[in-house]
Amino acid sequence: MDQYEFVEPMVQEPMVQEPVVPEPVVPEPVVPEPVVPHEQIENIAVAPPMPVAPPMPVAPPMPVQIPMLPQRFCVHTTQYGREGYYLIRWTHSGFDQDNKRIHCLKPDNHLNRFYNIASRTITPYRWNEIITKKNNGTVSRPMRWSYTDKYLRFDDTRIPVLRITPYNVLPSIKATSFIPISAPVAPVAPLAPVAPVAPLVPLVPKPTMYKIETIPQHVIRALLRDAAMYEEECPITSVDIDITNGAVTSCFHIFEKDAIQKWLSLPNSREKCPICNTPCNSYTLD
Secondary structure, X not given: OOOOOOOOOOOOOOOOOOOOOOOOOXXXXXXOOOOOOHHHHOOOOOOOOOOOOOOOOOOOOOOOOOOOOOOEEEEEEEEOOEEEEEEEEEEEEEEOOOOOEEEEEXXXXXXXXXXXXXXXXXXXXXXXEEEEEXXXXXXXXXXXXXXXXXXXXXXXXXXXXXXXXXXXXXXXOOHXXXXXOOOOOOOOOOOOOOOOXXXXXXXXXXXXXXXXXXXXXXXXXXXXXXXXXXXOEOXXXXXXXOOOOEEEEOOOOEEEHHHHXXXXXXXXXXXXXXXXXXXOOXXXXX
């Protein structure tokens, strides 16, 4: 044991941390901006503002195109057991309480023309609504119409075939406004040339004797006034009859005076009424 020497143990002293003292914050000095006198402000050049592009114009919305009812048209119908087309026209008859145009529907005259039925392509079929009244009525009713793929053709005349609903808004059918459908006729072989015939000796026309030599003025005025009130038309020209342009024949049929005078002056008329085919004269108001 004498070989070992006693060593005193070492004791470590605790470490004491020195307090941290923050450095003082020194504020930066505020340098005031130089004040420019008012007189010098005006001389300072100011950069012009950048140009601004104008706004792009906005196209207005496209208005909805509403087709107008054709001035003359026809509808497919049946009259006296025969299939055909009812020819109609319309005239302007004022406006209703909603400021909508009133279409006055009247029977049109086919003028004894032969019409061909043709087809066309129309898509889509659009229904249009209008206000109508009959030619001899006072009640306005709404009517819907649309085109079909059919139309009647005579030379350069085109009359479209329409669909109408309701059907009772149309006026009564007249014989001069109904076009019956006829079956096509087979072509006939040309005839052999005929030998020339000697010209006939012209016959001297005999003076025509009419039962009625004149019509009193008050009778003519009453007949023309009734025709104007019921909106009757001339069977030759389809012109509305009134007191100023009407004429009464000795068979008491009413025409437009210029039309009936021209008709009676034609050699083929033989001075006969175009309705009843009897010899007649025409009388007008003086």
